[in-house]
Amino acid sequence: xxxxxxxxxxxxxxxxxxxxxxxxxxxxxxxxxxxxxxxxxxxxxxxxxxxxxxxxxxxxxxxxxxxxxxxxxxxxxxxxxxxxxxxxxxxxxxxxxxxxxxxxxxxxxxxxxxxxxxxxxxxxxxxxxxxxxxxxxxxxxxxxxxxxxxxxxxxxxxxxxxxxxxxxxxxxxxxxxxxxxxxxxxxxxxxxxxxxxxxxxxxxxxxxxxxxxxxxxxxxxxxxxxxxxxxxxxxxxxxxxxxxxxxxxxxxxxxxxxxxxxxxxxxxxxxxxxxxxxxxxxxxxxxxxxxxxxxxxxxxxxxxxxxxxxxxxxxxxxxxxxxxxxxxxxxxxxxxxxxxxxxxxxxxxxxxxxxxxxxxxxxxxxxxxxxxxx
Amino acid sequence: xxxxxxxxxxxxxxxxxxxxxxxxxxxxxxxxxxxxxxxxxxxxxxxxxxxxxxxxxxxxxxxxxxxxxxxxxxxxxxxxxxxxxxxxxxxxxxxxxxxxxxxxxxxxxxxxxxxxxxxxxxxxxxxxxxxxxxxxxxxxxxxxxxxxxxxxxxxxxxxxxxxxxxxxxxxxxxxxxxxxxxxxxxxxxxxxxxxxxxxxxxxxxxxxxxxxxxxxxxxxxxxxxxxxxxxxxxxxxxxxxxxxxxxxxxxxxxxxxxxxxxxxxxxxxxxxxxx
Numbered sequence: 151x152x153x154x155x156x157x158x159x160x161x162x163x164x165x166x167x168x169x170x171x172x173x174x175x176x177x178x179x180x181x182x183x184x185x186x187x188x189x190x191x192x193x194x195x196x197x198x199x200x201x202x203x204x205x206x207x208x209x210x211x212x213x214x215x216x217x218x219x220x221x222x223x224x225x226x227x228x229x230x231x232x233x234x235x236x237x238x239x240x241x242x243x244x245x246x247x248x249x250x251x252x253x254x255x256x257x258x259x260x261x262x263x264x265x266x267x268x269x270x271x272x273x274x275x276x277x278x279x280x281x282x283x284x285x286x287x288x289x290x291x292x293x294x295x296x297x298x299x300x301x302x303x304x305x306x307x308x309x310x311x312x313x314x315x316x317x318x319x320x321x322x323x324x325x326x327x328x329x330x331x332x333x334x335x336x337x338x339x340x341x342x343x344x345x346x347x348x349x350x351x352x353x354x355x356x357x358x359x360x361x362x363x364x365x366x367x368x369x370x371x372x373x374x375x376x377x378x379x380x381x382x383x384x385x386x387x388x389x390x391x392x393x394x395x396x397x398x399x400x401x402x403x404x405x406x407x408x409x410x411x412x413x414x415x416x417x418x419x420x421x422x423x424x425x426x427x428x429x430x431x432x433x434x435x436x437x438x439x440x441x442x443x444x445x446x447x448x449x450x451x452x453x454x455x456x457x458x459x460x461x462x463x464x465x466x467x468x469x470x471x472x473x474x475x476x477x478x479x480x481x482x483x484x485x486x487x488x489x490x491x492x493x494x495x496x497x498x499x500x501x502x503x504x505x506x507x508x509x510x511x512x513x514x515x516x517x518x519x520x521x522x523x524x
Numbered sequence: 525x526x527x528x529x530x531x532x533x534x535x536x537x538x539x540x541x542x543x544x545x546x547x548x549x550x551x552x553x554x555x556x557x558x559x560x561x562x563x564x565x566x567x568x569x570x571x572x573x574x575x576x577x578x579x580x581x582x583x584x585x586x587x588x589x590x591x592x593x594x595x596x597x598x599x600x601x602x603x604x605x606x607x608x609x610x611x612x613x614x615x616x617x618x619x620x621x622x623x624x625x626x627x628x629x630x631x632x633x634x635x636x637x638x639x640x641x642x643x644x645x646x647x648x649x650x651x652x653x654x655x656x657x658x659x660x661x662x663x664x665x666x667x668x669x670x671x672x673x674x675x676x677x678x679x680x681x682x683x684x685x686x687x688x689x690x691x692x693x694x695x696x697x698x699x700x701x702x703x704x705x706x707x708x709x710x711x712x713x714x715x716x717x718x719x720x721x722x723x724x725x726x727x728x729x730x731x732x733x734x735x736x737x738x739x740x741x742x743x744x745x746x747x748x749x750x751x752x753x754x755x756x757x758x759x760x761x762x763x764x765x766x767x768x769x770x771x772x773x774x775x776x777x778x779x780x781x782x783x784x785x786x787x788x789x790x791x792x793x794x795x796x797x798x799x
Contacts, residue, residue: 173607173610173611175606175607194789194792194793194796195796197793199610199611199789201606201610203603203606203636204632204633204635204636205632207600207603208600208603208606208632208633208636209603211596211597211600211603211604211606211607211633212603212604212606212607212610213607214604214607215576215594215603215604215605215606215607215608215609215611216607216608216610216611217607217611218594218604218607218608219574219607219608219611219612219615220611220612221611221612223607223611237597237600238597238600241596241597366612367574367592367594367608367612367615368571368572368574368592368612368614368615369571370571372570372571372590372591372592372593373592373593374537374586374587374593374594374595375593375594375595376587376594376595377595377596377597378595383539383540385540385541385587386587386595
């Protein structure tokens with residue numbers, strides 16, 4: 151193990167390279183640009199391709215094209231750029247093209263706060279592109295997790311043939327911390343490959359686990375890729391049976407993944423009050439929890455590393471073993487509503503929402519916890 | 525001739541149901557034949573051809589053809605094509621877009637692909653209208669033409685697609701109509717063979733919509749209009765601007781040598797490895 155000092159954005163880029171990413175297309179935007187700058191420097195040295203595109207839509211278009219040609223690909227952006235990308239996130243979901251998108255959240259809506267943090271893109275990451283679609287979203291809360299979760303995002307993208315979004319924020323992305331990098335190569339997953347000859351290959355069939363094989367363009371399996379609803383051959387369809395088969399397979403795929411995506415850390419489980427937090431707020435929450443425990447309050451913390459698909463099983467377990475839950479967030483309550491949905495009236499759900507462009511601090515969470523317990 | 529015997533039959537997908545979605549009299553089919561003839565003459569392996577399209581009538585072309593095919597989003601075909609070409613440079617990347625697709629919503633991507641000189645052969649099928657959505661005004665709709673979204677006449681000048689792409693830096697720019705088939709064949713082949721970004725603007729008739737709005741009742745009338753309103757680039761050089769008003773200049777408009785993006789990038793990699 152090797153300890154180094156890294157910035158969160160740099161750690162995302164390093165994690166991507168460790169996972170085999172060799173194509174980066176992007177467009178500069180604060181506070182994510184260090185990811186792009188790092189890739190501009192390092193990807194060519196590894197023989198990969200870096201290209202600066204004309205906008206974020208073009209960036210994700212190029213990423214999807216490169217992935218179809220067999221190269222692991224990514225882009226990174228922040229709020230306004232994430233909005234521009236949404237059309238192609240839907241395209242990647244529909245065509246099942248593996249890719250990774252990092253969104254370093256800043257204050258919105260619109261141009262908002264270019265240099266200040268928020269957590270207000272959580273629902274956009276889930277539902278930003280039009281139409282029903284499944285998605286995987288991971289949320290690091292430290293520089294170490296920026297490295298680990300971005301690397302894991304690539305493995306998930308390949309395993310399930312889906313875009314994976316890594317959602318950080320201006321605090322986690324810009325901060326510097328000590329990171330332990332693995333000395334040995336990490337476990338790298340690649341997309342499933344066909345086991346039948348081209349004439350028997352069904353590019354959008356269901357091999358049993360809902361994830362069809364994906365040969366690269368040029369491998370001899372000539373097939374059609376379209377954002378239209380398509381049949382098992384990839385050809386456009388308007389037949390209700392074929393439409394239903396496709397959209398249900400896409401959802402089943404990520405639904406099955408959800409069982410393996412209960413990624414969280416817990417401190418003082420089964421406490422009377424549990425804090426549920428993610429991203430930069432989870433850091434403040436941990437400090438606050440430790441502080442109030444010294445004062446004798448029975449409080450614990452569950453830190454979420456996966457935001458979507460929402461970890462219903464994990465959250466349900468937390469709710470079964472506490473009296474109340476506090477969900478502090480730097481938005482008007484995007485994850486707290488999901489907790490409410492899972493809760494079904496079991497516990498009291500409290501929120502603490504900060505939306506002024508500054509960090510939710512430990513003293514603010516301490517105050518709220520003391521107020522709850524008074 | 526039975527369709528099984530057609531020399532270009534081998535380029536049609538064996539498992540794709542016909543007929544095509546195009547209206548009878550549409551000009552797109554003439555271009556498709558020209559394209560596969562050129563591919564056949566050059567002799568590309570079907571496995572090495574990647575055909576990328578946007579959204580619109582002409583963007584349905586790749587569905588029927590037996591290559592690696594990618595039907596993308598409206599206006600953005602060139603961005604996907606750029607990713608494919610850079611990731612796997614030995615592949616022959618072809619994009620097919622319509623006029624609304626390439627010039628309106630995709631205008632910036634078109635300009636940047638030309639500027640970068642990525643080796644992509646781009647075909648812009650210009651029927652001067654949004655056909656698939658029902659005959660709305662496009663960036664190449666003639667001035668004053670009445671369409672469903674310009675019921676009082678279009679008050680914008682039409683884009684000169686070829687000149688825009690030429691100014692942006694494309695290595696090869698040509699224009700033909702589907703009436704001038706031998707010229708179209710030559711330009712298509714030249715664009716496929718060109719090292720660098722090559723664009724051919726293909727003027728094709730939309731009988732259903734632009735024909736209706738222009739008062740041209742059939743494919744034959746529209747192709748006669750193409751014949752009567754085109755001037756060969758060699759002749760155009762001797763004509764005044766007044767004489768050329770309303771005419772389409774056809775032929776090879778630009779053919780120049782510029783390092784491609786892939787060449788620049790490989791050079792960068794070579795220089796970096798020496799440091």
